[in-house]
Amino acid sequence: MSGKIKIGIVGATGYTGAELVRLLLDHPLAEIRCLTTTSAAGQDLAGIYPFLRPRFSQTLVEYKLDEVKNLDMVFICLPHGKSMEIAPELVNAGVKVIDLGADFRFRDLAAYEQAYQKHAAPEMNAQAVYGLPEYHRARLKKARLVANPGCYVTAATLALKPIVDGLAYLPGSIIIDAKSGVSGAGRALRQDTHFLEVYTNFSAYKIGAHRHQPEIEQNIGDSVVFVPQLLPVNRGILATIYVKLREKLSTEDALAVLRQKYRDEPFVRVVDEPPTLKDALGSNYCLISAKIVGDGGQLVLLSVLDNLVKGASGQAVQNMNIMFDLPETMGLERPALNP
């Protein structure tokens, strides 16, 4: 790779698109060449997102293959069902593609189709690599199409996977009580994201019926109870996860399993004290802790990340770095914003 990476973002007006722009502006080798939209062609993205104005100005265009086929890298930020319509032609044109949607996240097409809809590109799906670098780094290096994981999924999987792989636990006992900021719900107008529905409020939704549940189950190989809940904040996920162990362990035992797995990972930090939502705000870090309660058989895991960064656009940039053989942390090491 000589020179900069020429980048397109398809579906750039949503939060993950704007977040990609924010992150790529700090990436020394990224060059944003094309932003597409179905609804706002001709507008400047910085008009829609005034926070970008001091640094950025680019006119949105409608998606056309000709506009993007000569780019090096395309991020797709479309609703599910739409990515699989265009990903094949992009990949076949030699463009590297990272899909931030769900269309290529499931190895088992039946699981995808049960949760989402009929799949339109099963052959392309077979080529996709699941974009969780901590578990698929080697395959990501050669990937042409990466399926970026869901936000809740990343938080839950990073905490659970080492436990499920490394400790004796009771299958079917895992409960994920997850809380997310509102940006996970997107920018479209809905009554339930009106300021006055959320402010001073907290609520559960899609109890046992959220589409991220089968994706988590795919990743850890067990069924889970998953309850997503809406926090009255802009960003961040904190997942409180309960696992019944088959043996009595200490908190230190559980932390050791996590530390062993993530010792050399640049973006996963195992911490002794419970991490709080703000610890990750705006950053690409995922913070995980563990505590054994009761008589020693009950494990409580806490996993924190920013849903728009490590839970979406930051992880996508991390995957891009891997695909282009760059230092994995390039452009992504900024600390969280606090207070």
Add this chain to the structure above:
Amino acid sequence: MSGKIKIGIVGATGYTGAELVRLLLDHPLAEIRCLTTTSAAGQDLAGIYPFLRPRFSQTLVEYKLDEVKNLDMVFICLPHGKSMEIAPELVNAGVKVIDLGADFRFRDLAAYEQAYQKHAAPEMNAQAVYGLPEYHRARLKKARLVANPGCYVTAATLALKPIVDGLAYLPGSIIIDAKSGVSGAGRALRQDTHFLEVYTNFSAYKIGAHRHQPEIEQNIGDSVVFVPQLLPVNRGILATIYVKLREKLSTEDALAVLRQKYRDEPFVRVVDEPPTLKDALGSNYCLISAKIVGDGGQLVLLSVLDNLVKGASGQAVQNMNIMFDLPETMGLERPALNP
């Protein structure tokens, strides 16, 4: 009872004290006669809480038995350990007492002493009635000393007790993932309630080690996993509760058990849709719902209340109404504040 109830509030400068004043100002038979304090004697409570100014002005005094022994009713809003120093002399002087603290909540003194401290008034403790009207109404009518339940405890017990009593479930499987607004933490200055520690944040604390856990366990007769968490809001508790059932049930089965129990209760509402935190804000209502997920063996309960009303001062007024043979709802039926 002829005429008004002459009332004292001991420890009136905390949030539960101010909330009692707010509620009692709407109670047609309440007359606030005495407000005591250890730190602010000589000040007007409305100077400390300016929101009271348009309706209320009363000077705080130091606690002396002589000042309160001729009252009808005293609410004690002191930290644990302090209530048991004065409750006996008040009760023995013929004053009816409701203690909003923890000193008289445990039938088993050993459980109290393990969670809190040495008990100084074991004989008085034996006389105390636990102030959860939905379960102890008959005894409350004759009580001289009422132990008002904890806020998390009220939310958890009202949801769990009918299930534990009425359904076959797996003992030891109960997990209570509870979220509370900041007023539960009190008004004293602490780094963790500084605005900038809480705003845009969310965090777990005292995982498996909160003092409300043994109180819940006393109420339902089983051990639980209890994880309290701090929401960036002023008021409200939402508890998400997980119970493993021994049989496969439908959501409707679970709701029916709750409805059967609370059909005639004025302040507990069983609702089909997940209640949200705001549904109870400022009101004395507790809203409960249930959902069966997965293959039918996992129950998810949601319980919502305002920690300062049904979780503290409102429930105390409800108990007062019972003790004085008044309509139980007197002064307490105001709907929540919304938006």
Add this chain to the structure above:
Amino acid sequence: MSGKIKIGIVGATGYTGAELVRLLLDHPLAEIRCLTTTSAAGQDLAGIYPFLRPRFSQTLVEYKLDEVKNLDMVFICLPHGKSMEIAPELVNAGVKVIDLGADFRFRDLAAYEQAYQKHAAPEMNAQAVYGLPEYHRARLKKARLVANPGCYVTAATLALKPIVDGLAYLPGSIIIDAKSGVSGAGRALRQDTHFLEVYTNFSAYKIGAHRHQPEIEQNIGDSVVFVPQLLPVNRGILATIYVKLREKLSTEDALAVLRQKYRDEPFVRVVDEPPTLKDALGSNYCLISAKIVGDGGQLVLLSVLDNLVKGASGQAVQNMNIMFDLPETMGLERPALNP
């Protein structure tokens, strides 16, 4: 008036409609008989506003004169332009009417038409009484149609009117820097009231171009500079008002003018210390203070109220009490909600 007041609310699904229901549920002589809607006929208002569920259930219907002409009192909560279509037929049918919209607020029709639109009921407009009880109480007693003032207007007028009437000030010097919670913007879906547009944000809008400006100018008889701004909170208005005086005065001089005017008013409180937004939250009180800065010639006024209560539905109930010769404070004396 014997028995209860039979009440209808036209346009009940907006925030002022739901707030009227909340307030009237605490009013001992109010009986809500009819709720109308253009968009949600057949639904229960408590399904749209779950916070009402524990206390209230009533099906919304479409507006028909026959449904409401036998009521005692109708509150109109419609957008401007719609009230003037139905107010005349209601008044002519003998129903007392309070319009919470702008259609009958202007004595000078030209001013209305410049700010809003062509007026369709000029004769009815001539009969309307402006519903600011502190200034029009006598006429309100006999009114058949009351024009309830705007929220910003109430806050600004109550602070400014005694100053303009009682002190020598420089005409044209008045600046009103006003801040409002989001409920002033209504419940309809708009990008600028999406949670993520408002949270952690603050912004000015309609600078020098808000429709409440001419209404304030009508009330005080002078032109003003008016800058409305959006606070990231649910309720409340705080107006900071600047007036250049022609003489050097002390803070106490200014406070004395305000106290003199409002000494016997039940819902206006003149306070020494700057009132804060929360002091009025959920209550019908308006809190006003004053401070002289600089060399004595610059007056700063602060005026606080809840835009949905004293700024809208609470003031409407206060007007109803006056119209029905009830104690003016009936159902309205609850203190603010705090914390």
Add this chain to the structure above:
Amino acid sequence: MSGKIKIGIVGATGYTGAELVRLLLDHPLAEIRCLTTTSAAGQDLAGIYPFLRPRFSQTLVEYKLDEVKNLDMVFICLPHGKSMEIAPELVNAGVKVIDLGADFRFRDLAAYEQAYQKHAAPEMNAQAVYGLPEYHRARLKKARLVANPGCYVTAATLALKPIVDGLAYLPGSIIIDAKSGVSGAGRALRQDTHFLEVYTNFSAYKIGAHRHQPEIEQNIGDSVVFVPQLLPVNRGILATIYVKLREKLSTEDALAVLRQKYRDEPFVRVVDEPPTLKDALGSNYCLISAKIVGDGGQLVLLSVLDNLVKGASGQAVQNMNIMFDLPETMGLERPALNP
């Protein structure tokens, strides 16, 4: 300058200290060598600010001249009165110093002493350069001691200075109605920054009596009315500024004056639409707009910045870049965080 800039931060545990660390971690030539504290020596700054943990770990030490005298650059983040005790010895040891406090901001010592306290280092004060790059860039290049401006002062001065210098306005007419997030009040525990005092609230404080007022007056050469107010958010200042003009102008006239001045400034952006608080959140940009209202003689200016960045630590890094002859934008061009 060869190699990295060796940096010390004196008083590193406050918000401006932590913010300096956050910003300097992204600065390619900064090397944080020493963090001092009076209260937390021996602790890791990342223990106090867990958001730093993934990127940073450094033990706090007590201030000793020997520890810092060989550094290139020291930022002083101490309360007023403390900086002037140590700045002279640092400067005399050859260290470049930027003081984020008030001790060296006033050319007129009497003005300082009236607002603050007796000055202990008048000779050093005479050498200090006021750190507003847009107006003092040339002198900053050679400065040994820089007085970093106050947060409100930066917002107000950047908006007002071109107007005062370039337009005919009425002296004595300037009113600054300023709103700030809570981080401006610091991290120390105070009742008025308790979460529950601020959340859902808004309030004015130190009306006409804030110490930033004389600093603004020094910068623009006129007296002002200054009313600071507390927003229920973490960061950001929005100042709404009123200026009476001597002539009738258009909005475009006013914008032209601002654009002319700031055309080549990297961190000041003149924008057509009213900037909102979030547009600057976490960034070093100041956004300014203008609008003429009424009959053309009243100017309304809006100025937005992040009080911890352009209002404090970011501006300090900008000054450091100038003092070390680096590109002024180095490490500071990240866009705001949004949503």
